[in-house]
Amino acid sequence: MIRRALAPAAVAVLLAACGSDTPADESADLLVTNARVVTVDDTQPEAEAVAVRGSRILAVGSAAEMEAYRGEGTEVIDADGRLVIPGFIEGHGHFTGLGDARMILDLTTVTSWEEIVDMVAAAVADAPAGTLIRGRGWHQEKWTSTPEPQVDGVPHHDALSAVSPDHPVYLTHASGHAAFVNGRALEMAGIDADTPDPAGGTIVRDASGRATGLLRETAAGLASGLGGALTPEEEEARFRRVVELAGAEALSKGVTSFHDAGTGFGTVDGYRNLADAGELPIRLYVMIRAGNEAxxxxxxxxxxxGHADGFLTVRSIKRSIDGALGSHGAWLLEPYDDLPSSAGLNTAPVDDVAETARLAAEHGYQLNVHAIGDRANREVLDIYERTWQAGGLDGEGLRWRIEHAQHLHPDDIPRFAELGVIAAMQGVHGTSDGPWVPEKLGALRAARGAYMWRALWDSGAIVTNGTDTPVEDVDPIASYYSMVSRMTNTGQKFHPEQALDRMESLKAYTINNAIASFQEDDLGSITPGKYADLVILSKDILAVDEAEIPSAEVDVTILGGRVAYRR
Incomplete structure (x- = not known):
């Protein structure tokens, strides 16, 4: 039976009737008490305690009221005044990518090309000849300097190739929309002076026509299969390890549900097998990525x-129509300021994405299209509108999304709310990218169209938050802080007029992500009847000084009524 908190008088009567014992059918399995509970539920915004039975919330109220649910077998967590909020919902990430990133070179913190070369050299020393060396997370805009010769801010592969002559090397850009490879990998992939650029991609070359090693967008796929095939047993073991690592990392950061943005049918099979065995570590909302025929x-x-007690949901499709801003792959209406010869890349034909939209509508699936540049966002909005008009559909009810929506033309900002399109954004991208965005777009375009959280929110659009992990750390507190502060790593705020307030930012990470996945009846707030997914934080991110927010840590993560992580 779903119950809200009993009134104090009712609690007194119950306790008088029962003495110190609570009826077995009313006792909680878990009681979180002595807390500041911010529910993100407007019918009961704050409380002091939460009672949990099984995997769901039984009641929410004052500490005294919730004592009525304490039984002999009740586990009690005394929060000691700390903040309790709904479990964070990662609104856009790559779940297996997060786990995989823990098994290869971590390049997210490097500050120079020389540091990358040194890390590869060390990996080569420990690997048999011919072994593929993989890494992820480098970003040329974060280097303190760039060695010459270079093209588009990225050096030639020669120094890297010198330390890895017998090992193919494949280093994925932080955005996931480019890769850098060494000479051995170019050779094995058959990339030479005569290799044409694939549709939607670029083999970056120097003035002589020689490939530098940088492969943008679809060109990265030319060298992506150099690691050799695993046996089925090895593949299964590796998949389980990837899921285990991703789940542990997410839970340690307070993430209880994860929107997996682009997964093949085979991976979904793997998820389902784990879910059926009760071995999925967190809840997954999966976006299928496949060709139209498949x-x-x-x-x-x-x-x-809501398969396996809400641990696995598959009801959406993921497509991409352009690339990333940092690698000059975002599709713009006007050329880049720092690369006037290019307006970015259209990585999938508009007609092909439109056919995906038709299929999504026909089969009752949500469609979520990656669009970063203003041209890409306009094209996707147009595709959605045409599809709904042709089918006589209620677009708002379909809850189709644009993933990232990073750079918008001002004319297109109100169209999100008008059409009912969800802006699935990542706060941390705005502050991570902020120092170099004006260089790419120019000051005017950056000011009026880049990471427009406030303008979209005020227009009535649903705005969500996430990290795009492993592009960024899966840490919600960092992305929450970005959305609240717009503070960059330079100590300067990137157009702070587009920030959201703290409660809005919490909603973007909880109930809005639940709405964006059709799960608001089960997730996103601390409400009786919903899943008991809770987080206890070391600091009150809704009340401490703004500069203190990043130092808050996850003390306890509760998933489905069970403690899944304890710091």
Missing amino acids: LAANLDDYRLD
């Missing part, structure tokens, strides 16, 4: 809603 053949067979 989608048409498989969508009806893969639909899952």
